[in-house]
Amino acid sequence: xxxxxxxxxxxxxxxxxxxxxxxxxxxxxxxxxxxxxxxxxxxxxxxxxxxxxxxxxxxxxxxxxxxxxxxxxxxxxxxxxxxxxxxxxxxxxxxxxxxxxxxxxxxxxxxxxxxxxxxxxxxxxxxxxxxxxxxxxxxxxxxxxxxxxxxxxxxxxxxxxxxxxxxxxxxxxxxxxxxxxxxxxxxxxxxxxxxxxxxxxxxxxxxxxxxxxxxxxxxxxxxxxxxxxxxxxxxxxxxxxxxxxxxxxxxxxxxxxxxxxxxxxxxxxxxxxxxxxxxxxxxxxxxxxxxxxxxxxxxxxxxxxxxxxxxxxxxxxxxxxxxxxxxxxxxxxxxxxxxxxxxxxxxxxxxxxxxxxxxxxxxxxxxxxxxxxxxxxxxxxxxxxxxxxxxxxxxxxxxxxxxxxxxxxxxxxxxxxxxxxxxxxxxxxxxxxxxxxxxxxxxxxxxxxxxxxxxxxxxxxxxxxxxxxxxxxxxxxxxxxxxxxxxxxxxxxxxxxxxxxxxxxxxxxxxxxxxxxxxxxxxxxxxxxxxxxxxxxxxxxxxxxxxxxxxxxxxxxxxxxxxxxxxxxxxxxxxxxxxxxxxxxxxxxxxxxxxxxxxxxxxxxxxxxxxxxxxxxxxxxxxxxxxxxxxxxxxxxxxxxxxxxxxxxxxxxxxxxxxxxxxxxxxxxxxxxxxxxxx
Numbered sequence: 050x051x052x053x054x055x056x057x058x059x060x061x062x063x064x065x066x067x068x069x070x071x072x073x074x075x076x077x078x079x080x081x082x083x084x085x086x087x088x089x090x091x092x093x094x095x096x097x098x099x100x101x102x103x104x105x106x107x108x109x110x111x112x113x114x115x116x117x118x119x120x121x122x123x124x125x126x127x128x129x130x131x132x133x134x135x136x137x138x139x140x141x142x143x144x145x146x147x148x149x150x151x152x153x154x155x156x157x158x159x160x161x162x163x164x165x166x167x168x169x170x171x172x173x174x175x176x177x178x179x180x181x182x183x184x185x186x187x188x189x190x191x192x193x194x195x196x197x198x199x200x201x202x203x204x205x206x207x208x209x210x211x212x213x214x215x216x217x218x219x220x221x222x223x224x225x226x227x228x229x230x231x232x233x234x235x236x237x238x239x240x241x242x243x244x245x246x247x248x249x250x251x252x253x254x255x256x257x258x259x260x261x262x263x264x265x266x267x268x269x270x271x272x273x274x275x276x277x278x279x280x281x282x283x284x285x286x287x288x289x290x291x292x293x294x295x296x297x298x299x300x301x302x303x304x305x306x307x308x309x310x311x312x313x314x315x316x317x318x319x320x321x322x323x324x325x326x327x328x329x330x331x332x333x334x335x336x337x338x339x340x341x342x343x344x345x346x347x348x349x350x351x352x353x354x355x356x357x358x359x360x361x362x363x364x365x366x367x368x369x370x371x372x373x374x375x376x377x378x379x380x381x382x383x384x385x386x387x388x389x390x391x392x393x394x395x396x397x398x399x400x401x402x403x404x405x406x407x408x409x410x411x412x413x414x415x416x417x418x419x420x421x422x423x424x425x426x427x428x429x430x431x432x433x434x435x436x437x438x439x440x441x442x443x444x445x446x447x448x449x450x451x452x453x454x455x456x457x458x459x460x461x462x463x464x465x466x467x468x469x470x471x472x473x474x475x476x477x478x479x480x481x482x483x484x485x486x487x488x489x490x491x492x493x494x495x496x497x498x499x500x501x502x503x504x505x506x507x508x509x510x511x512x513x514x515x516x517x518x519x520x521x522x523x524x525x526x527x528x529x530x531x532x533x534x535x536x537x538x539x540x541x542x543x544x545x546x547x548x549x550x551x552x553x554x555x556x557x558x559x560x561x562x563x564x565x566x567x568x569x570x571x572x573x574x575x576x577x578x579x580x581x582x583x584x585x586x587x588x589x590x591x592x593x594x595x596x597x598x599x600x601x602x603x604x605x606x607x608x609x610x611x612x613x614x615x616x617x618x619x620x621x622x623x624x625x626x627x628x629x630x631x632x633x634x635x636x637x638x639x640x641x642x643x644x645x646x647x648x649x650x651x652x653x654x655x656x657x658x659x660x661x662x663x664x665x666x667x668x669x670x671x672x673x674x675x676x677x678x679x680x681x682x683x684x685x686x687x688x689x690x691x692x693x694x695x696x697x698x699x700x701x702x703x704x705x706x707x708x709x710x711x712x713x714x715x716x717x718x719x720x721x722x723x724x725x726x727x728x
Contacts, residue, residue, distance in 0.1 A: 097471040101463075103466075107650075130288060186396060187398045188402035190202050192403050214319060217322075306355040310707075367461025399416045471642075472639060477519055515593065517591055520544075541564070541704040543701075549683070549698075623639075633647045659687060660684055676704045682698060
């Protein structure tokens with residue numbers, strides 16, 4: 050039956066008289082009593098409806114694999130791991146550190162060629178703290194200005210004005226004589242080996258004994274890292290010690306949370322303190338307008354705020370690729386200052402340098418420009434940062450299941466729950482099915498939730514022509530009054546009808562419609578003339594979808610006596626995945642309870658999460674950049690194979706204002722009617 054007229058069919062449906070078989074009438078909450086059967090009025094043969102929704106409260110710690118009552122600060126651990134790897138690459142490494150670091154698969158295979166790797170090893174003695182200053186010169190001193198004969202030696206120059214944006218004071222001698230600008234081992238016996246400052250550069254000759262000797266012995270190698278660098282840059286050398294994270298780590302964690310919510314983080318500024326009184330006073334991190342308190346820094350205050358916002362409006366656990374790429378780009382710009390503070394990772398090597406003496410002390414160097422050669426260390430910032438940000442996803446666990454082991458942070462999943470409605474319980478009669486929610490109300494009264502998916506679980510192969518979906522919005526959740534609407538309060542929803550054909554392994558979006566639902570009661574078949582004072586659109590609160598509207602379905606449609614162009618849909622397999630998606634309703638053969646008392650929570654420790662895919666806006670789907678949505682729909686790959694089945698699914702995309710934690714996005718929904726052919 051094509052081009053149906055809603056107003057006429059409203060009368061037909063109310064009377065439940067039609068030449069079609071109309072799947073109508075769920076259970077009226079006023080008439081329902083425990084023990085009643087479900088769906089006696091419904092002609093559609095179905096186990097029920099499986100609904101996915103964002104719950105009122107989701108425990109992100111438990112959902113991400115933590116034991117009950119314990120914390121899993123996975124976004125913080127992710128931020129820590131990123132900075133830890135950046136430290137390994139660009140801070141002061143030891144020979145063992147640089148070797149193990151560059152042995153990582155993602156770097157060796159794609160970013161570090163054999164030639165560059167040899168260059169790194171060859172120049173290991175000339176690596177410096179790239180976070181606080183950039184080495185840009187290596188020179189071979191072959192002669193002196195006074196003609197004295199010397200044994201050739203190497204000098205290294207570093208630009209103290211070129212450093213990362215996330216840096217700290219390059220000259221620590223103000224409060225601790227054990228440190229100086231380049232951590233040089235000052236040899237009093239041979240003063241010519243001391244530092245030489247020239248044109249904002251500092252040069253020195255390292256010892257023949259190598260890297261470990263050229264810096265101050267008291268704070269060399271690992272000892273230096275543990276006593277100074279880790280406390281300053283990371284806060285701790287242990288990822289699990291989240292309470293000890295530095296403000297650098299907390300600031301990056303704030304950024305990760307922001308992008309996890311699809312929000313742009315506020316500006317993060319790092320001020321290098323010129324006269325630090327201690328190691329703890331090297332720098333100050335300021336995030337936007339957040340003010341530090343007596344016991345918390347600006348980074349801690351901002352992090353607490355964004356974490357609370359995430360608890361309110363977050364939609365899933367983990368990160369998607371788009372967000373990971375944004376984090377990577379943010380680090381290049383704001384942590385490193387690539388193309389602004391930092392230009393590249395190369396240095397100039399001079400084959401001939403003259404040492405200029407004043408009495409017995411070297412005071413400057415003259416570089417023979419004709420012998421200059423550019424050397425690439427191979428630590429390409431852009432590629433390496435991208436690889437680190439993606440690689441450390443494997444270092445953060447957000448769950449563990451029996452089939453695949455650890456679930457990493459880029460294996461994101463919805464922070465959602467599943468409940469089931471037995472029989473025709475999700476089919477609704479009137480606004481009575483959508484009352485103000487109160488504890489202890491009839492179990493067949495549908496609750497206001499942020500619905501994401503509703504799967505119609507047919508128990509008999511059925512040819513379907515149309516489905517009508519009911520929607521209601523109660524902005525304040527304080528109930529609605531018949532005939533009264535508030536046009537200033539509304540939500541916009543994109544409603545889609547999806548179909549998976551198991552035999553042909555084809556997933557098809559049958560229809561997609563955007564609709565606005567105003568605050569007020571649900572009424573089937575409203576005309577704009579019914580309430581002229583409100584100017585409601587025709588068919589307010591009802592979305593009608595027909596299977597014959599999609600060209601991709603043409604080869605699947607069949608004609609039956611009394612109707613043409615209907616879609617045959619096979620039986621849903623409620624035992625898919627050995628019944629992994631069954632709630633207490635399904636486990637009791639869809640008899641009692643009629644609505645789940647114990648919904649299934651999607652977590653990182655079971656395979657349930659794999660059955661739903663995260664759906665987010667495409668580039669051209671929503672014209673308004675201030676709006677977004679995150680929803681879920683069945684993953685058709687989980688319904689392939691001999692144990693698979695057909696399914697018909699409604700997907701709800703609630704358009705949200707980015708970062709708005711005050712607006713209520715919960716709504717009521719149900720199936721107003723299913724039109725099926727008499728086969």
